[in-house]
Amino acid sequence: MQVDSGLLSSLYTDRLQKLRQRAEECGISKSGSVEVLRAKLICEEVLPDLDLSWEGIQAMSHKETGEILKVFGIKSSGSHKERRQRLWLHLNYDSRRLTIERLAEMGRDDLHELCKRLELDLTGNRTVLMGRAAGVLTSQVNGLSLIHISEPTRRYAIGGGGGGVEKK
Numbered sequence: 001m002q003v004d005s006g007l008l009s010s011l012y013t014d015r016l017q018k019l020r021q022r023a024e025e026c027g028i029s030k031s032g033s034v035e036v037l038r039a040k041l042i043c044e045e046v047l048p049d050l051d052l053s054w055e056g057i058q059a060m061s062h063k064e065t066g067e068i069l070k071v072f073g074i075k076s077s078g079s080h081k082e083r084r085q086r087l088w089l090h091l092n093y094d095s096r097r098l099t100i101e102r103l104a105e106m107g108r109d110d111l112h113e114l115c116k117r118l119e120l121d122l123t124g125n126r127t128v129l130m131g132r133a134a135g136v137l138t139s140q141v142n143g144l145s146l147i148h149i150s151e152p153t154r155r156y157a158i159g160g161g162g163g164g165v166e167k168k
Contacts, residue, residue, distance in 0.1 A: 001067055008046050011038055012073065036094050042072060043091070052091055054117060057084050085118050086140055092117075095141075100134045 011019070019037045023030040026044050030037065043052055050056065050068070060068070065083040069076035074090055076083065089095070103111065111129040115122055120132045 001064075001071075003046050003071055008042070008071065011041050011046070033094050033096060035096075039072060039091055046071065052087075054088065057088055060084070081119055082140070085136055088117055089137075089140060098137065100137060103130050103133055103137070106130070 011022075014022070016034045016037070019034060019041060020030040022041055022045075023037055026041065028040050028044055032040075043050075047068070051059070052068075057065070062080040062083065065080065065087060066076040069083060069087055069090075072087075072090055074086060078086070089098070103114075106114070108126040108129065111126060111133060112122060114133050115129050118133060118136050120129075120136065122129075124132075
């Protein structure tokens with residue numbers, strides 16, 4: 001997988017106003033936190049050829065999912081299922097807003113859909129579904145936080161042994 005390291009670097013160093021301006025130029029919504037906006041821009045500008053829909057994430061290999069998580073700057077270790085959960089959550093929810101308290105406000109249908117996307121058991125009442133989703137959120141909370149790396153040490157040769165993400 002090839003990424004434009006200069007573009008990726010600028011997305012990580014630009015301020016919110018600059019990211020909003022870039023989003024407007026790309027024709028994507030400029031609402032949301034800096035992390036949400038950055039994720040949208042990475043999808044649009046850095047990884048435009050990748051299918052990052054639910055179906056696309058499900059079709060990715062374990063290794064590929066890890067490489068993509070690294071491009072987004074989030075934790076890339078864990079099982080294949082944990083990686084898919086983390087990537088889907090990062091692309092679809094603001095990690096600061098999707099809290100256990102927020103789960104309590106969701107209706108059963110919304111919780112059912114969230115559990116479906118997190119590949120959890122779909123049986124049970126609203127409270128059971130909320131407990132399952134809360135378990136995933138609790139386990140993923142540290143993984144969804146951006147891994148802060150100072151720019152001079154940022155490496156784009158992700159993956160080690162011959163594969164991975166290479167600088168352009």
